[in-house]
Amino acid sequence: MKGILFALLGGFFITLQGVANSRISQDIGTWQATTLTQGTGFVAAFILMMVFRDDTWKQFRRVKPLYLAGGSFAAIVIFSNVTAIHLIGVTVSISALLIAQLSMAFLTDSFGWFGVSKQRMKLPQFIGIGMMIAGVLILSF
Amino acid sequence: MLLGILLALIAGSLVGMQNIFNSKVNEHANSWATTTLVLCLGFLASLTLGFVFEGSQILAFHPMQTWYWFSGLIGVGVVTCVVQSMKRLRPTVAISIVMASQLGFALIMDTYGFLGLKPVPFTFKQLIGVLIIIVGIVLFKSNSREEKQQKEIAS
Numbered sequence: 001m002k003g004i005l006f007a008l009l010g011g012f013f014i015t016l017q018g019v020a021n022s023r024i025s026q027d028i029g030t031w032q033a034t035t036l037t038q039g040t041g042f043v044a045a046f047i048l049m050m051v052f053r054d055d056t057w058k059q060f061r062r063v064k065p066l067y068l069a070g071g072s073f074a075a076i077v078i079f080s081n082v083t084a085i086h087l088i089g090v091t092v093s094i095s096a097l098l099i100a101q102l103s104m105a106f107l108t109d110s111f112g113w114f115g116v117s118k119q120r121m122k123l124p125q126f127i128g129i130g131m132m133i134a135g136v137l138i139l140s141f
Numbered sequence: 142m143l144l145g146i147l148l149a150l151i152a153g154s155l156v157g158m159q160n161i162f163n164s165k166v167n168e169h170a171n172s173w174a175t176t177t178l179v180l181c182l183g184f185l186a187s188l189t190l191g192f193v194f195e196g197s198q199i200l201a202f203h204p205m206q207t208w209y210w211f212s213g214l215i216g217v218g219v220v221t222c223v224v225q226s227m228k229r230l231r232p233t234v235a236i237s238i239v240m241a242s243q244l245g246f247a248l249i250m251d252t253y254g255f256l257g258l259k260p261v262p263f264t265f266k267q268l269i270g271v272l273i274i275i276v277g278i279v280l281f282k283s284n285s286r287e288e289k290q291q292k293e294i295a296s
Contacts, residue, residue, distance in 0.1 A: 075189075076155055092146070098240055139267055
């Protein structure tokens with residue numbers, strides 16, 4: 001039950017993040033908003049890392065540099081998300097974003113990219129993606 | 142309309158890739174160290190791209206509401222809640238609920254014009270669209286890799 005509550009709250013925070021960034025960008029500009037939220041988030045996470053005495057950053061050197069760089073994508077993610085919310089609203093933006101996210105997972109699993117073990121996609125996955133696209137079309141038009 | 146959808150699709154594919162990369166980091170480091178690294182790089186990348194596209198304008202001072210300074214805490218909330226839910230539920234179940242919740246709250250925030258959004262009037266069509274997408278997510282996530290791995294471990 002607690003797990004479900006955390007998951008629901010997690011989803012709420014993800015959507016709120018896009019909407020809050022979108023609001024902030026109206027006042028100070030989109031790149032500024034992106035820099036501000038990532039910067040203040042970094043400071044907060046750094047403080048929490050110190051509080052919880054998490055010194056596992058020492059293990060970063062054992063991770064492939066490409067994988068370490070994943071965080072930098074956030075700049076383009078937030079910029080695109082904020083601009084999309086301005087253009088088409090929250091619901092359609094999040095829907096399209098989720099489709100692309102799951103399609104990416106689909107491709108990664110099918111072709112075994114990035115050292116992920118290969119996985120044959122079955123009928124439910126194809127129907128699932130199809131339904132999601134149908135849903136976005138219903139929302140958009 | 143199309144530009145908006147295209148941008149959302151770009152964001153989504155990068156989120157998908159970032160999730161994989163971040164989880165690779167998380168295999169070696171704990172979640173706070175991982176979060177700190179991810180946000181640090183996000184900050185540096187935003188600052189750099191801001192300079193590229195807007196020059197020194199990126200550092201110009203704008204009047205801000207106080208809560209803007211705390212907006213980064215939302216990201217900390219995201220990580221905490223998602224990590225905690227994944228610990229307590231099967232990963233596929235957790236992610237399906239997170240995604241469904243994202244869409245549900247998107248619909249609510251659009252409807253009420255949350256935080257100065259232009260309100261998008263709630264219609265039956267929208268509810269149907271969101272429900273179809275949620276069923277699609279559950280179908281897509283059903284019987285996928287993580288659960289098979291768990292079964293293998295269990296057997």
